Every structure is written in structure tokens, then in C-alpha cells.
Amino acid sequence: MSSKLCLNGDNWKVLDFIDEAWRTKQVESDKPSDPRPWITATVPGSIHQDLWDNGTVPDPYFEQNSLMLEWIPQRSWVYRKTFHVDAEDEGRCARLHLRGIDYSAHIYLNGTLLGTHEAMFTPAEYDVASHLRYGADNWLTVVLDPAPPSESQMGRTSKVGHTKTRMNYWWDFTPRMVHLGIWQEVYIAFSGPVTVEDVYVRPQLNADYSRAEVSVSIEVSSRQEISADIDLTIDHNGSEVASKIYSTQTLTKGLTKLEVMLPIEKPELWWPNGEGAQPLYELTVTVKETGSEEISSHRVTKFGIRQLEFSPNETSHPSALSYTLTLNGRKVYVKGYNWVPIDVLYGVERQEKLEHLLTLAKEANVNLIRVNGVGLIETDAFYDLCNRLGIMVWQEFNLTSSAFNSKPKEEESFISRVVKEAESFIPLKRNHPSLVLWCGGNELESLDKLPLNGEEPVLAALQATVKRLDPDRLWLPCSPSGPLPFNGINMSRNRPDDLHDVHGPWHHEGLTAQYTLFNAGANLLHSEFGADGLTNLKALEATLKPENRWPVTLQNPVWYHLGSWWVQEKQWQGIFGELPNLETAIEATQFLQAEGVRYAIERNRARKFRNSGALPWMFNEPYPMAACTSAVDYFGRPKHLYYASAQAYSTVSVTAKFAKQVWADELDFEAELWVTNGDTQDYTEVDLHWSMAGASGHTFASGQRTINVGANKAENFGDIGSQLPEITGKLFFLTLQLKMTSGVIIASNRYLFSTAENLQPMLELPRTTLEIHSECNGQNWSVSVTNSGEYAALLVRIDDERSLDAEGSVYISHSGFHLLPGESRTVTAVWKDAGNDSMLSVQALNADKRTVG
Structure with missing residues (x-):
């Protein structure tokens, strides 16, 4: 007797109106009087996508086309759908569910106003048994009001009086595309x-x-x-x-x-x-x-069994909150990332892309994702996948910062609105085992620029709501939770005890300053930081005309539109010299991004459990930006950062702590050797090897020591050093390996350095040759890459060579590594749902592209 009538699909119709002009056109009736043709729409969906699909607006993901869509949220939009209800459903309970309306709407059924609704994360539900026509057609009308005015990132949080996601009003990682639509499923539930x-x-x-x-x-x-x-x-x-x-x-x-x-x-x-x-x-x-x-009603709920708590950080200041996640009695270091919606048009269902991105996160050893307050209260599809993949979720309420103040409203009406919505969606999420933490919002601050705590009225109200409705979850008032908000070298040196949960920086600090900052790390939790780089070549080719791709400059309006915060022309030129072409610029800036973030992760993780987690900003991107901080581009293709952070998050990692990346006018190189063990077992009498070699492959220093590594801890295993000889090409490498006595490699790592004043020698290294041998066993490929030339192969990139819209995905174990002359490395590639055109490319900064497949 219990059943569900799905009203999703691509057979909806939609039409725009100025303000309330729709009220004069009988849109709620079976015969609207407006003479214009209605266009086809999809639910769940986004009005921008419907207009694009119908040819009304240009591709919003290309160049500056999004500017031509900024009129859309200023209109009212009327959605209509006709559907049939069987005669045998009469007499049963019938409830209409609209799981997500963005943002405010009037809902009519067969000409009768069921109600109005305002809240994108709160479902709208109506008893419709007496309004349905049984054994006949029915019509549902949803009138969307214009989007409420709001503040972009360059605004003031104190002026925001609604709970609509603010990402769409312009943020550093997406242009202004203010979303409207019926963005989650619609159905009628029948029961006894x-x-x-x-x-x-x-x-x-x-x-x-x-x-x-x-x-x-x-x-x-x-x-x-x-x-x-x-x-x-x-x-x-x-x-x-x-x-x-x-x-x-x-x-x-x-x-x-x-x-x-x-x-x-x-x-x-x-x-x-x-x-x-x-x-x-x-x-x-x-x-x-x-x-x-007969079954009157039934409900199926999936859940997991686990014990969750926060434990105090080791040697933390008495005033500090506890930040160390403890699962089932075991301390777990947070190997995280910040997450934003997978698309600026988040109403459009993209289940394959969602599963691909979260699978990429799993394969990169990520165990927690922070869902930032600038984005969404994420969907059930997101949580279901995280449950299955073992990715914990830190979910923030949709309160976020602004450039000129970051303090939320204190009016009782606003707080009541926020709490009412929380009371609606918390019960919808609380059975998911992946959900471990509710957080009040992103970078909320007092007027004197300090992180807000639980005494802030809206945060106190949210904390009480979480405690009442979901008492087993962890809680933080906001991120960062202070007492100081941002990570910086002066704070690390002068006020280390006040660096608890911090953010930043988001740019590479420089070839010495980056290392100075993270070597002095004192924070207890690093919940947001990053570095910028250009996106992948295919993404640029798909979104920019050839004449706008080069040079990379903010003097070009297209580059400004798609990367104004993240194109660092002067810094890049100072680090690499003149970048000769787009391909080199991509590799160089992605290398800088990857090295900066992976070193930050390594140094944070080397302080476990003084530091309890690292979460770079950001994993994915909702729009094809030309430059930003993401590890994976809009099309789901990894950048060098993805693989660098995956290695830094390996269960066991061997790392070096050093002062800088460039060693001009230095006679000696020094570093500390560290091993971070995330395993539950000790490693006894294992061999730690290190060697230093120039770009020609000649080893000029090496050493070995036998060590014992404790379970679930990080340890320092002493210093190494060497005189720096004259090196061909002015590049040298430090290679680390942790081996069992049997020779099995537990962990390895490699760092690139320059004896010049910058990294320009990377671009001047003579070319080399890569030889490829592959074995393909169905969807599982093994690709062996050998450097057969006389110089190191820099940044060996292994990538999906297919078009961006090709079916299926591939998960590649390693990319972005350096190979010395004569060295080989075997990489695995696992294809999923790909066709017979599967193909990989292999190339390096100084080696031509080869294809496999």
C-alpha cells in the first residue's frame, strides 16, 4: 500500500516573468493565458541549464559568457508539470515532497495554492490527498521568486538576512551565476x-x-x-x-x-x-x-556503528579546544580536503561526476572532507557515497565570511530562521556514519577580526540545536576557531600557543618563505590552506579561445574573469623566469602549487598529534577556472597537486625538513629525516636510505640508517648533510626510501632543488627520452616508464588522453614524479565504465608526449 510517485524528469515546462506578472496569466490553472511558448525544463535542475539546453543563452562555462546570464535570477520563473494519478490511489494518504527549492516559491496543485516556501535546504511537504484528481491528469505549478539580493565575497556578512548559498553571488573560485531552480527531487508519497x-x-x-x-x-x-x-x-x-x-x-x-x-x-x-x-x-x-x-508505510535507513569523540591535542595549551578525532578508541589523523559543490549549477544531477570525484578523494588517501559554509548542506547522494567510501564529513552551516566584515546578523528573526532550517535538515543527515562534525560556519569573525566562538548568538543557537537533535556529533563554532585566525610566520614565532585551528596561506609564500613558515608550524589544526596554479591544458582548450590562452595575464579580461585572485604573474616570473609558452606555464605553476601544499601537509603531519589534521583548499572546483587552488579541475582531471598530496597522505611517509628550495651561493645542504607512520603496527629494524644526485643522475652523497618506527606516530630520525658540488644543470634531487630488510619499499619520496637563485634551471634542462612499456588486462593497466636519456625527466605526467566528454573514468596511481637517467617507474591505471577508446598519455616537462592504448 506504501508507494512513491516520482515527479522528476525532463518533461517539465518553464517560463519567465518580470516580478509578479505571472499572477495575471493564470499560470496556476490548466490553461495559462501567456501567449509565449513554454520551454522544456528538467527537475531536479537549474534554470540556467534549462535555458542553455533550449538555446536561449550561450554556454555559461566558456570565457566570459556567464556575464550574459546575470539577468536570470532577476526574473520570476514558473515551472509546470502534468502527471497522472491512478484511481486506486484514492483513499490513501498522499503527501507531496519537494526536497529542495532554490530559493523561495509558491506551490500550486490543480489551481489550489498549497503554500509558500522559502529555504533551499528545507524540504517543502504538503498533504495533497484532497487536492488530487484520481484516474485523471493533474498539474503542479511551482513559481520561483527572483533570487534574494545578497553579498558576494567582496561584501559584508552582517547584511545577509537569508540562508541561500552565497557561492553563486561571486567567489574567488566561481563567477557570478546566482542559481535558481527545483534542485532536488519531487515526488508524492502514498501510504495507508x-x-x-x-x-x-x-x-x-x-x-x-x-x-x-x-x-x-x-x-x-x-x-x-x-x-x-x-x-x-x-x-x-x-x-x-x-x-x-x-x-x-x-x-x-x-x-x-x-x-x-x-x-x-x-x-x-x-x-x-x-x-x-x-x-x-x-x-x-x-x-x-x-x-x-498490506503495508501502510515503511522506512529503510542505513547506518554504521562507530564511536566518535574529540581528544585533546598533545602538548596543547590549556585554553585550546580538543581537535584530535578518535574513532573506536583510535586516534585518527585527519588527512583532509576542503570541498565545494561539484558544479555552480548544483541542481543538475551529476551522479557519475560526484562518484568519480569522491573516488578520487578515496584513492588519494583522504579520510575527511570539510564541506565549506560558502557551499551547500550536501545531498543524500553525497553522504551515501561518503558512507560507502569511508570519507568522514565535516558539514558547515551555510554561514560564511566576507571581505569587509564577517559577523552574522544578531536579529532574533534571522537566528530563528537559521535554527528553523537546521531543525529541518539535521534529522535528514544524522543517520549517516560519515557525518562526524557540525560547524557553525566559515571564517566568521568579530568586528575586531577574531574568530567567533560559541557565545555569538547565532552560533550558540545552532550549537544548542545540534546538541538537542544530534548529540553524538562533534561541534565547532566556526572554522577557524582561533583564538588567532590565520597562519603566519610572525604568529608562529611570537604567539605559538594561540595558533589552534587556523587558516591560510592560500598562495605559495616563496622558495624560502614557504619552508620557513611550515618549519615553524605551531597550529593544532590546519583546516584551510593552499596554493594556486593554472588548470590543465584540456580544460583551458575547452573554455578559452586560442587567441585568449596565451599569454597568461590579468590584462586579458578573460583571464581576469577566470582567475583574478589566482594568476600570480610577477611571482611566477620571479621563480621561473620568462615562461615561454602555455604548456610550460601549466607545468611550472602546477609544480609550484604541488610542492608548496605537499610540504605543508608533510610538516603538519610530522607534528601528529600536536597537529591533528591538514585540509588543503580545495579538492574540486564548481566552474572551469583558468587558475585556482583546486587539486582536480572542473572536468574531474587531476592536477599535479592531487598526486603530491596523495603521496603526502600515504599511510607511511618518509619526508625531509629543510630550509629552502633554492641553494644559490650555499656550500652545504642540510635536512632532517622524518617518518610518519599512520599504521597500527610498529616497523622495527627497517632501513632508511637517502641519496643526493644531480640532473645527470650522478650520486654525490648517500647514507643509510636502521631505525624503529612506532605505530601511529611521527618521529625525527636525525640530520643529513652534504657539500654541494658543481652540478650539471644546477638542479639536484634528494631521494628517500624506507625499506624492509627484505628490500620491499615501504615508502619513498623525492625533492627537487636548485643551486641557482630561482627555479629557472627547470626550464633550461636538456630534453630527454621516455620509453613506455604497458600491459593491459581489461580495465587494469600497468604502465612502466623509463628515462632512457642523459638527464632527469621532470614532472612525468600520466593522464587520460581521451576527450573531456569521454565515457567513464580512470584512476592513475602516480603522476608528476621525476625520473633520473636510467630509472623506471611502474604506474597502475584502473579504468571504470570506459569504452574501447581508452588511451593514456605520458610526457614530461622536458620529454615529448607518448600515448598508450
């Missing part, structure tokens, strides 16, 4: 006289994790006083592990709440990526009217 309204699952583990008491809170609604049977079962891997039946339960008219405790012996625990498996349990709640075999 009793409906399951909510299910809340709270597993609690005993001290030795051998037993879980699963507390289940159920809310059911009834149209009348009735006797019902309520059946609860928990299944795992196809087998029932717990159950409970409430027979002849008397339900009063309205809401009834039930509390049930179901024990599970020897539960399988949910772990983050890299720490263990991600088993999921399934709770099914079924309600039948007593004496009937």
Missing part, C-alpha cells in the same frame, strides 16, 4: 492510515566494542486512532541481526513517538578510509494496520 515520519538510529558501543546497543527513535503519524503492528529489523550482509515487533500498538491521531533498543553482538565497526572497512547496517521499519497484510 499510518505513516513513518522519522527514524533516528543511535548505536552505542560498550567498553571493549564487543556489543552495540542500537537506540532507535521512531515517529509515526496516524490519521485516526488506530491499532497497528510495527516491525523493526536490522540486516547486515543479507542476514538479520536484530529485530523487534510491536503488535497491536494503539496509536492516537497525530504523532506518536516510540523508543526501541536493539542489541547487536560483535558488531562490525565503521572506519574511515585507510583505517579499516566501512560495513553498513540496514534498519527497516514496517507499519501495518492490525489485522491487515
Whole structure:
């Protein structure tokens, strides 16, 4: 008897109106009077996409075309859909669900106003049993108001009185495209006289994790006083592990709440990526009217069993909050990234892209994603994938900073609005095991530029709401949570005890300053930082005309539009000299970005658990920017940063701490050797090898020491040093390897240095030759790359050579590495849902492209 009528699809119609002119055109009736033709629309979707699909506006992702779409949110938009309801549905409960409307709307069914709704993250729900036409066609009309005025990144948070995502009003990683649309699913849920309204699952583990008491809170609604049977079962891997039946339960008219405790012996625990498996349990709640075999209503909820808490950081100041995540009794270092919506037009369903990006994150050893307050309260599809992939989620409420003040409104009406919306969507997210943390917002500050704490009115109200509705989740008032907001060398030296949770910097600090800053690291949690670089070549070719691709300069309006914050012309020229062409500029700037961020991760992680996590800004991008801080471009293709951070996040990493990347006029090189072990086992009597070689491959210094590495800790294993001889090409490399006595390599790393004043020798290194040998076993490829020339191959890039719109994806184990003469490296590539045209490219900064496939 319980069923669902899906109203999604591409058979909606839409038409624009100025202000409230739609009220004069009978748009809510079955025969609107407007003479214009309605265009086809898709739900879930975005009005910008509908207009583009119908040829009304140009490609908004190309050059400056987004400027020609800025009129769209100034109009009202009327969505209409006709649908059929079967005669046998009459007499049942029927509720219309609109899971996400962006932003405010009037909803009509068969000409009757059901209500108005304002809140993009709060579902709109209406009892429509008496409004439906059974055995006949029905029409649903949704009128979207113009988007509310708001502040871009260059505005004032204190002026924002709504809860619409602000990313679309212009941010440094996306142009102004203010979204409107029915952006989540629409359906009618039919049920019998009793409906399951909510299910809340709270597993609690005993001290030795051998037993879980699963507390289940159920809310059911009834149209009348009735006797019902309520059946609860928990299944795992196809087998029932717990159950409970409430027979002849008397339900009063309205809401009834039930509390049930179901024990599970020897539960399988949910772990983050890299720490263990991600088993999921399934709770099914079924309600039948007593004496009937028909199901009145049922709800299926997936959940995981795990224990979550914050532990104090090691040697932290007494005033500091606790930032160390502890899962199932084990400290877990946060190997994270900041996440933004996968598209500026987030209403358009892109399930394949979402799964691809989150799979990339998993493959890069990421275990937590911070969903920034400038973006979305993420969708169920996002959370479902994170549950399965073991990616923990730090979800921020949609409050964020601005350039000129970052303090939210204090008016009671605004706080009430924020709390009301939170009360609506927190219950929709709280059963996901991947959700570990609620945070009040992004970079919220007092008027004197210090991070807001839990005493700020809106944050205090949100904290109370989280504690009431989701008490098992962690909470932070905002990020950074202070007491000082930003990471800087003066603060690290002068006020290290006040660097708790900090942000920044977002640009590479320089070939010495970058290393000075992160060598002096004192923060307890580094929840946002990054560096900029150009996007990939194919992305630029897809979004810029040939005449606008080169030179890279903010004097070109197109480059300014697509990278005004991130094109660092003077810095790049000072570091590399004159960049000769676009391809070289891409490789050079991506190298600088990758080196800067990976060193920051390494030094943060070397301080575990004084420092409890690193989260670069940012993993993905919602728009094809020409330059920004992302690790993966808009089309889902990784940049060099992606692979550099993946190596820095390896379970076991061997790293060097050094003073700078350029050693002009220096006679000696010095570094410290560190090993960071994220494993649960010790490594005893393993060999730590180091060597230094020039670009010709000649080794001029090396050494070895046998060490013991403790489980889940980082340790310093002493200094190394060498005189710097005259080196061909003015480049040299430090190579590190951690080996078992059997010769098996546990971890490896390589750093590039210059004996000049900058990195211009990278561009002057003579060319070399790469030889490729590949073995293809279905979707699994093995590619061996050998440098057969006389000089090092710099930045060996292995990439998907197919067009950007090709089907499927590929996951490549390594890219962006350096090969000395005579060296080989084997890389794996795993294809998913790709056709027979699978092809890879292999090239280096100083070696021609080769193709495989």
C-alpha cells in the first residue's frame, strides 16, 4: 500500500516573468493565458541549464559568457508539470515532497495554492490527498521568486538576512551565476492510515566494542486512532541481526513517538578510509494496520556503528579546544580536503561526476572532507557515497565570511530562521556514519577580526540545536576557531600557543618563505590552506579561445574573469623566469602549487598529534577556472597537486625538513629525516636510505640508517648533510626510501632543488627520452616508464588522453614524479565504465608526449 510517485524528469515546462506578472496569466490553472511558448525544463535542475539546453543563452562555462546570464535570477520563473494519478490511489494518504527549492516559491496543485516556501535546504511537504484528481491528469505549478539580493565575497556578512548559498553571488573560485531552480527531487508519497515520519538510529558501543546497543527513535503519524503492528529489523550482509515487533500498538491521531533498543553482538565497526572497512547496517521499519497484510508505510535507513569523540591535542595549551578525532578508541589523523559543490549549477544531477570525484578523494588517501559554509548542506547522494567510501564529513552551516566584515546578523528573526532550517535538515543527515562534525560556519569573525566562538548568538543557537537533535556529533563554532585566525610566520614565532585551528596561506609564500613558515608550524589544526596554479591544458582548450590562452595575464579580461585572485604573474616570473609558452606555464605553476601544499601537509603531519589534521583548499572546483587552488579541475582531471598530496597522505611517509628550495651561493645542504607512520603496527629494524644526485643522475652523497618506527606516530630520525658540488644543470634531487630488510619499499619520496637563485634551471634542462612499456588486462593497466636519456625527466605526467566528454573514468596511481637517467617507474591505471577508446598519455616537462592504448 506504501508507494512513491516520482515527479522528476525532463518533461517539465518553464517560463519567465518580470516580478509578479505571472499572477495575471493564470499560470496556476490548466490553461495559462501567456501567449509565449513554454520551454522544456528538467527537475531536479537549474534554470540556467534549462535555458542553455533550449538555446536561449550561450554556454555559461566558456570565457566570459556567464556575464550574459546575470539577468536570470532577476526574473520570476514558473515551472509546470502534468502527471497522472491512478484511481486506486484514492483513499490513501498522499503527501507531496519537494526536497529542495532554490530559493523561495509558491506551490500550486490543480489551481489550489498549497503554500509558500522559502529555504533551499528545507524540504517543502504538503498533504495533497484532497487536492488530487484520481484516474485523471493533474498539474503542479511551482513559481520561483527572483533570487534574494545578497553579498558576494567582496561584501559584508552582517547584511545577509537569508540562508541561500552565497557561492553563486561571486567567489574567488566561481563567477557570478546566482542559481535558481527545483534542485532536488519531487515526488508524492502514498501510504495507508499510518505513516513513518522519522527514524533516528543511535548505536552505542560498550567498553571493549564487543556489543552495540542500537537506540532507535521512531515517529509515526496516524490519521485516526488506530491499532497497528510495527516491525523493526536490522540486516547486515543479507542476514538479520536484530529485530523487534510491536503488535497491536494503539496509536492516537497525530504523532506518536516510540523508543526501541536493539542489541547487536560483535558488531562490525565503521572506519574511515585507510583505517579499516566501512560495513553498513540496514534498519527497516514496517507499519501495518492490525489485522491487515498490506503495508501502510515503511522506512529503510542505513547506518554504521562507530564511536566518535574529540581528544585533546598533545602538548596543547590549556585554553585550546580538543581537535584530535578518535574513532573506536583510535586516534585518527585527519588527512583532509576542503570541498565545494561539484558544479555552480548544483541542481543538475551529476551522479557519475560526484562518484568519480569522491573516488578520487578515496584513492588519494583522504579520510575527511570539510564541506565549506560558502557551499551547500550536501545531498543524500553525497553522504551515501561518503558512507560507502569511508570519507568522514565535516558539514558547515551555510554561514560564511566576507571581505569587509564577517559577523552574522544578531536579529532574533534571522537566528530563528537559521535554527528553523537546521531543525529541518539535521534529522535528514544524522543517520549517516560519515557525518562526524557540525560547524557553525566559515571564517566568521568579530568586528575586531577574531574568530567567533560559541557565545555569538547565532552560533550558540545552532550549537544548542545540534546538541538537542544530534548529540553524538562533534561541534565547532566556526572554522577557524582561533583564538588567532590565520597562519603566519610572525604568529608562529611570537604567539605559538594561540595558533589552534587556523587558516591560510592560500598562495605559495616563496622558495624560502614557504619552508620557513611550515618549519615553524605551531597550529593544532590546519583546516584551510593552499596554493594556486593554472588548470590543465584540456580544460583551458575547452573554455578559452586560442587567441585568449596565451599569454597568461590579468590584462586579458578573460583571464581576469577566470582567475583574478589566482594568476600570480610577477611571482611566477620571479621563480621561473620568462615562461615561454602555455604548456610550460601549466607545468611550472602546477609544480609550484604541488610542492608548496605537499610540504605543508608533510610538516603538519610530522607534528601528529600536536597537529591533528591538514585540509588543503580545495579538492574540486564548481566552474572551469583558468587558475585556482583546486587539486582536480572542473572536468574531474587531476592536477599535479592531487598526486603530491596523495603521496603526502600515504599511510607511511618518509619526508625531509629543510630550509629552502633554492641553494644559490650555499656550500652545504642540510635536512632532517622524518617518518610518519599512520599504521597500527610498529616497523622495527627497517632501513632508511637517502641519496643526493644531480640532473645527470650522478650520486654525490648517500647514507643509510636502521631505525624503529612506532605505530601511529611521527618521529625525527636525525640530520643529513652534504657539500654541494658543481652540478650539471644546477638542479639536484634528494631521494628517500624506507625499506624492509627484505628490500620491499615501504615508502619513498623525492625533492627537487636548485643551486641557482630561482627555479629557472627547470626550464633550461636538456630534453630527454621516455620509453613506455604497458600491459593491459581489461580495465587494469600497468604502465612502466623509463628515462632512457642523459638527464632527469621532470614532472612525468600520466593522464587520460581521451576527450573531456569521454565515457567513464580512470584512476592513475602516480603522476608528476621525476625520473633520473636510467630509472623506471611502474604506474597502475584502473579504468571504470570506459569504452574501447581508452588511451593514456605520458610526457614530461622536458620529454615529448607518448600515448598508450
